[in-house]
Ligand SMILES: Nc1ncnc2c1ncn2[C@@H]1O[C@H](COP(=O)(O)OP(=O)(O)OP(=O)(O)O)[C@@H](O)[C@H]1O
């Protein structure tokens with residue numbers, strides 16, 4: 001297992017956002033967390049990347065407990081996140097945003113970054129057309145692509161994607177899922193959070209359904225996609 | 238009005254020199270605000286400690302009576318020491334008056350109050366320095382020492398004024414040139430650092446989106462320290478140029494300069510480095526012109542009336558956008 005989450009609980013004040021989550025992500029696989037608004041999906045990702053404090057439980061990355069590692073050091077371990085609501089740097093250009101993705105890398109020379117730039121621009125040709133545009137003036141979908149591309153610039157072993165399809169046109173959603181598949185095929189492990197359950201389950205090797213902070217179903221993507229209660233509540237019958 | 242026309246170039250150029258000092262101080266306010274959305278009220282004291290550093294270094298080097306190029310050498314050393322002293326005070330402030338509060342989740346308003354408190358403490362400590370460092374015993378009669386420590390301190394050495402060239406009917410002096418050019422140079426260096434260097438990018442990233450910055454691997458504690466450090470260095474440079482121009486300081490010299498610099502920062506668009514520069518120069522020149530037209534005693538009124546006017550028409554300041562949002 002590349003990532004193991006054991007009995008994880010996180011609070012906001014007295015509110016328990018997640019309770020006793022246990023799941024793992026196999027190296028090289030795509031895992032997904034699905035669930036309704038407020039189920040605790042984003043909180044789970046933010047806790048893995050270190051932005052939220054663990055109340056109880058453990059997060060193991062590559063077998064090591066990372067609870068004590070501050071957020072800004074986790075990217076060096078190989079964990080990279082594309083945050084919810086995109087979180088691009090609005091005043092920086094596309095190029096600068098991508099550069100920020102490589103901020104923590106040891107090899108930061110432009111020669112070393114070149115292959116990664118090329119790879120990202122190949123995955124998202126839209127970005128190369130807009131390489132000098134200020135991110136804050138780009139459309140929502142373009143910012144989404146930029147956030148994903150930026151997360152890849154760190155050359156992560158595990159990439160956490162928080163609702164990459166949010167607010168996108170259907171055609172673009174299809175594209176984004178293709179790209180996620182491609183990223184995974186190039187060797188990056190993916191943990192995907194999605195409202196768009198049908199698509200996510202089609203892609204995922206393993207899937208977990210969250211309800212009010214707890215995992216209520218786990219299985220392969222296919223198993224959850226065919227589970228009658230999941231179908232009813234999340235896939236429109 | 239006639240006085241303004243007769244002395245137009247003199248007023249403008251000395252206004253630019255004054256504005257250069259405002260601008261250098263304003264950078265500290267604006268950078269810390271850009272990263273933390275917090276007004277470091279004690280920044281005026283960071284500047285004031287720099288002015289005393291200049292006085293002390295020149296005394297310590299036995300500077301009085303120096304002549305020739307050595308004068309410039311001694312002021313160069315004073316500049317370095319003043320930058321170091323101001324930067325240390327700024328870092329101390331961050332560590333003591335700011336970081337512990339924010340770490341415990343205190344709102345920005347609390348940090349502001351803490352900074353106001355720190356400002357008074359630092360100013361009073363300077364006003365009581367003889368007593369604090371033990372030159373005055375606890376049982377001595379305090380009043381005369383306090384009075385003396387609160388007097389204006391002059392420099393033992395001044396750069397001799399030399400007229401260099403003439404603009405209009407004003408003979409531009411070496412002091413004007415030194416002050417304006419060194420301030421511009423410092424500002425260009427800072428601007429390039431923030432725009433081009435990796436750490437500068439880290440500063441902009443934290444200013445624009447602190448959580449995303451952490452995800453990229455930016456250590457925000459270091460970035461905050463760095464902003465205080467850079468602000469302190471700029472204030473130290475401002476302090477040296479101020480002493481070169483004015484030649485004297487006092488424990489409360491920071492207050493009005495701080496308020497003016499803060500005004501310049503807001504005028505230019507708080508959070509915006511180039512805005513601080515523009516605001517400083519506009520304020521310095523406007524003050525001089527205004528006092529020429531309606532009288533020197535109205536100088537500060539002119540400055541603040543101008544601020545209100547500018548904010549009425551451009552609520553986010555002349556250049557608007559914050560440090561974060563400003564385009565590279
Ligand atoms: N900063 C916060 N302060 C207080 N409560 C929060 C905070 N962030 C999240 N919560 C609460 O924690 C719970 C889980 O939120 P979370 O953002 O993890 O949900 P989510 O599954 O990502 O939802 P969505 O699909 O809408 O993004 C919600 O009840 C939410 O209101």
Ligand SMILES: [Mg+2]
Pocket residue numbers: 041042043084162
């Ligand atoms: Mg969410």
